[in-house]
Amino acid sequence: MSINRSGWKPEMSQVGASDTATFTGNRALMLEEPLIFEIGSTETTGVDFDPILPGTGRGTAGEAGGGGGATTSDSLAASPLHRPSDGPPPRAGEDRLGDLSRTAPIGLPGLSEPEAVRHYTRLSRQNYAIDLGLFPLGSCTMKHNPRLNERMARLPGFADIHPLQPVDTVQGALGVINELAVWLIELTGMYGVAMTPKAGAHGELCGILCIRAALEARGDPRSVILVPESAHGTNPATAAFAGYKVEDIPATPDGRVDLEALKARLGPDVAGVMITNPNTCGLFERDMKAISDAVHAAGGYVYCDGANFNAIVGRVRPGDLGIDAMHINLHKTFSTPHGGGGPGSGPVVLSEALAPYGPLPFTERHADRHITLVEEETVGDRHPHSFGRMSAFHGQMGMFTRALAYILSHGADGLRQVAEDAVLNANYVLRSLDKTLDAPFAHSGPCMHEALFSDNGLPEGFSTIDIAKALIDEGYHPMTMYFPLVVHGAMLVEPTETESKAALDQFIGALRSVAERAKAGDSSLKSAPHFAPRRRLDETLAARKPVLVWKEPEAAKAAE
């Protein structure tokens, strides 16, 4: 074999590589990974514990005096890392479990640390993520997650404190909550904020419960919440949970709430409205203030779904639009990581009318800068109308720290720029593609932070899902599909402000190419994705015969 200047000259065989089966089923970097139940054993562990301390009754079960041989020299043996393994046998201490000791096997497999690290690293590589590329999932705001925020949340002073420690020992944590609360109030122009809701939907519930508590307090409970058809599914689910009947609000042809129709429906039975602004079509509700005024005039309250606050932060304060309550998804606007489905955090800003009804606990800052916690024992007469507690402890502290780091990094000027760049990026996508794909509201003016397309104009047999799955082959996570429901075959594209122009240009090129292939009737789209770790998955089978936990093959067979 000849050698060239840079090394061995490889033989470049043209044999159909994609048809070559491998022994392992792996394909180079695309690695198959079994379940822990198939590779682990109940006797394997990747964790060890300190050996037993003589006379203390502490020790590892079944391994009396375990860890023997750890003492290699007198000096090491004396160090706190190495505890002496000889000495009198351990005093096990009287068992205080009564007759409740667990005897039956549990069936939890263990892996050694190297095996576990490899298992989860291999699994991670089957995921798409923002760190890998543009993630234009409309309404979900997949923006870059700064790693400073992770580092800050892991400071022992934040990560390693207990929620019920005496308040004098957690003044810094309460300071974080308070500082973030002040930012949220200022950015939204509202009166107060409830910090404990654990995610957006929990925040919606908080807001609606405030509305209900306020109405009940004036002896006028009312029964109906109005929600536009374009709303997130959580809105009607929340209103129904709080005991309200849900009615649709009609939309105008340009994708906004129909103010006149709304006015006509308002009346003494309407507790309030839930409106997303900017809405789920990516459009600003031009009549928001008029809507709020009309609802207030009819004795109701205005809940704003703040999932899309990232489009207007620093440019518009919802308080100026007459909002009474709005949740803020810290995991959207303020970039706390989505983590494959949470945790989120959904603080709710409240108007002066609703603030008295907000949930416990909350923090209060005093003139001497000391921060106190108002909870059951200290509430006294200071917050007599609170509707109660929504969760144990103080809310998503770990998310507060991250969000505060994000907010401080951007500052008032940077946050405004965030909204501007998010809106600019979305409009750039919209105008670059509105000749290729149907953009139902493009005629009505600019969009906000997300661009909405539909599958109108695609040939018979092609729909949004084919575009989406083909985008996977192009190396992208698809946009939100079939939502909002008001548009046929909706494709909701939210690029966010953390994408460069070059990244947008490549994405636009990919989406245009896929759309043109669909228009040309390219049937290979119907079987996309071709290059992902899995092909299209059979969701019908999953739902018809649910397999929700792993069973040993014999047990699974017997169950059939």
Place this chain on the structure above:
Amino acid sequence: MRYLPLTDPDRQAMLAVIGASSIDDLFVDVPEAARLDGPIHGLPLHASEMAVERHLTKLAAKNLAAGSAPFFLGCGAYRHHVPASVDHLIQRGEFLTAYTPYQPEIAQGTLQMLFEFQTQVARLLGTDVANASMYDGSTACWEAIGMARRITKRAKAILSSGLHPHYVSVAKTMAKFTGDVLETAAPTLDPEPDHARLLDLIDGDTSCVVVQFPDILGRIGDLSELAARCAANKALLIAVVTEPVALGALRSPGEMGADIVVGEGQSIGVGLQFGGPYVGLFGAKEKYVRQMPGRLCGETVDAEGKRGFVLTLSTREQHIRREKATSNICTNSGLCALAFSIHMTLLGERGLRDLAALNHAGAVAAAERLAKVPGVELVNTGFFNEFTLKLPHEARPVVRTLADRGILAGVSLGRLYPDEADLAGGLVVAVTETTTPEDVETFASTLEEVLA
């Protein structure tokens, strides 16, 4: 601004493509009165990474970290050692910066992990199935009460007095709006849980009985009789586990007949974090699966017949059913579930049992030592890693005094039950594998001095 890639020339070029003369043109739909013409006055401007780090580090230093003091707090949040690899793995960008797995072809990592998590949780709790997580234990608890109402079509829920008072408080909040009728009571400093009270209250109108295991005072009791009485009355038994490590030593609630078992998973993998984010565990008998709240991951095959996983039974959920959904929950605690699952995989059954034994032995030794402090009595007959002491004085100020002397001495019942004078002397003490014998001795001897 280090997080924003667009340059001014980029912005100009993009505005030209859009056909707008300035960014303001893109905000024309905002009514003029609501437009802010510059950064909000009075708020700080952007700051460097170093400046932000300095500010937050200063705030963090104002807190007394659990690891830097003898530490004995529990009551729903426990300090356990989390292996370093757990935090490393959950910070892999492919996990950390992924979304809910709506596109299963490129989310098999999260989905397979959830399937493994569901199986681990179901086995630990002793239930047939488990979901992909809830926000935390307290919200999982009220979701379980709601689920029992849907299944039994009855509204009366009987809550054990040993249920965490925050969980009771959350349930009371929700009951105001859902119409559930809750039978509640404050605990008393008895050596055993209040099963007798619960047995007396169960009747033909009962939707469910909610009992915590081990309970808020650390007490443990066999749930079998409660389960049988519930079954005889066609009511459901809901068990709540706030310390899942206990199930490495104790029979699971499912094994004892509970219909729904919920829990707080924070103990395993998650860390204290001042109360959140945590991870709610939710398991149930298979026959109730279609009434369960939250996401479920299920096994299926792809177009080539390869095994794969998807979110399933979503016709229960808000994004499909809207106002008819079983819950409004959407985002849950995915990354905390991952941390739980990784830690549990590292432990394995053997490690979990060893960990539980270590916790129990440490707690027994600590209880014996603390009960020797003059005037202090141990309340519990049985316990796992947490027990209640009765002090001769109000415990609240004692806890504060001990904190001033650098000891985080447990949770006073006065903080949790401010209106119950009979509980004021109660102090709940938790001991885990992170507690050293020296910590116990420091606590005991200082307590002696303080009480003297």
